[in-house]
Amino acid sequence: MDYGLTEDQKMVQDMARSFAEKEIAPYVEEDEENHYYRREILTKMGELGLLGWSIPEEYGGNGMGWMEAVTALYEIAKVHTSWRLSISGNVWGPAMTINQWGTEEQKQRYIPGLVSGKFVGSFAMTEANTGSDVSSMKTYAEDKGDHWLLNGTKMWISGGHTCDVGLVYAVTEKGLGSKGISCFIVDYNNTPGITRIPILKKVGMWPAPTSELVFENAEIPKENLLGPRNKGFQICMWMLNNTRMGCATGAAALSAACLEGAVQYANERSQFGKPIGKHQMIQQQIAEMKLEDEAAKYLVYHAAWLKENKLPNQQETSMAKLFSSMAAVHAANTAMKIYGSYGYSTEYPCGRWLRDAKQFETLEGTSNIHMQIIANIELGYQPNR
Structure with a gap:
């Protein structure tokens, strides 16, 4: 293709x-x-x-x-x-x-x-004890007749303290697990009862805001329920299959940045009388980076093409996200090796590449979750949507 x-x-x-x-x-x-x-x-x-x-x-x-x-x-x-x-x-x-x-x-x-x-937008699912298991969330939205009353805490929310509008997933019927979750549109600038706390101690992604959100009797208008009541888990999974393309694309792009940087440095840096790119070990590392980079890019475009044509793509999206994450981490680590001591210096981007690469193994579903999705679809335990 x-x-x-x-x-x-x-x-x-x-x-x-x-x-x-x-x-x-x-x-x-x-x-x-x-x-x-x-x-x-x-x-x-x-x-x-x-x-x-x-x-x-x-x-x-x-x-x-x-x-x-x-x-x-x-x-x-x-x-x-x-x-x-x-x-x-x-x-x-x-x-x-x-x-x-x-x-x-x-x-x-x-x-x-x-x-x-x-x-500025955001979406909030994760809680202190709720990551991969979305159905275990505790944030609760109580139906008060003319409004919803939202209480709970969300963690690791991208853009949480800078956003104007966001989606928040909350329990609307206790005891039903994934069948008792709903989705709400929240106007953060005009809703009392919301405290937004920046999370500053992160390994990487430093210019990207990350936040803790605390909801204390926050009144959400009835008309801000998104979709049917108690269909929030279905909405969340549909959304994640789209946002994961952002992760997959970002990881593939980071892999490419590492490869370009490593190639440039290997041609500029000389040891033993010749550019280090002339040494076989460096060539092997560059070749491995190139192989993974091309494969990641192909998987990303393949998943995007399926989405473009409204074809089943959940497995392909997870494949793109998982492999691109692996490629980004390997490329960042290899680039730091090729740069040598300079790779450990903040004057070069290797440290940033490595810090930023690691987050792809967690965001929008951990690598373990994507392994599970890929395997379950391949084994016929769930459909490829």
Whole structure:
């Protein structure tokens, strides 16, 4: 199958690459050092249409789909992988999920702001004791007749303390596990009872905001229930199969960044009278990185093509996410070896690559969970949706 880019997709690629080089690259090291999130970059993405993928044009979408989205995100994440979270946090999380499950009023009220960059988005599932087992969440939304009363705590929420609008998953009927969870649209700027606490002690992804969210009798309007009551688990799994493409693409892009950096350094650095790239051990490492990089990119585009054509893709999305995560971690680790002592210096990006690569093994489903999804579908224990 040929995943060669069309002329229009090449234009998208060039636009995204130019944007990343001009708007993101000059601030990478400064923002890393200061753990600083530049909201204006998200706004500029929205102005260029880089947040409108797979969203109908009537709600502000750009009229393009998954293949263009992956192509653009790849170029952005290759420059600084922290920014792939903003695209997932706005588009493949809230905007697409509201478009799929929301009322017409919800679509018109929230989607245009998310795809234009006027709103910063998020989605909250994880809790202190709830990660892979989403059905074990404790956050509870009580039906009070004319509103919902939300209580509980969410952890490790990307964009949690910087967002304007987000999806929150909560129990609405206790004792039913996954069959008693619902999804809510939360207006963080106009809802009392929400405390947002930045999580600053992280290994990597420093410019990407991560938060703890505490809900204490937060009143959520009845009309902010997204989809049917107690169908939140189904909505969550549907959403994750989209946001995982962001992880897969970001990891593949990071693998590519490590490979490009290692190749450049191997040609510049000399030992024993010749560039280190002339030494067989370095060549073996470069070859391994290249093999994994190409395989990761192929899996990402294959999953995106299936989504584009509305074909079953859960297994392929998990394959792309799992393998790209493995490729990114291996590439980052190998790049640090090739750079030698300089790889351990903060003057070079190897440390950032390695710190950022490790998060892909956890976010949007751990590597163990994706192994399980792939195997269960292959064994026929669950369908490939």
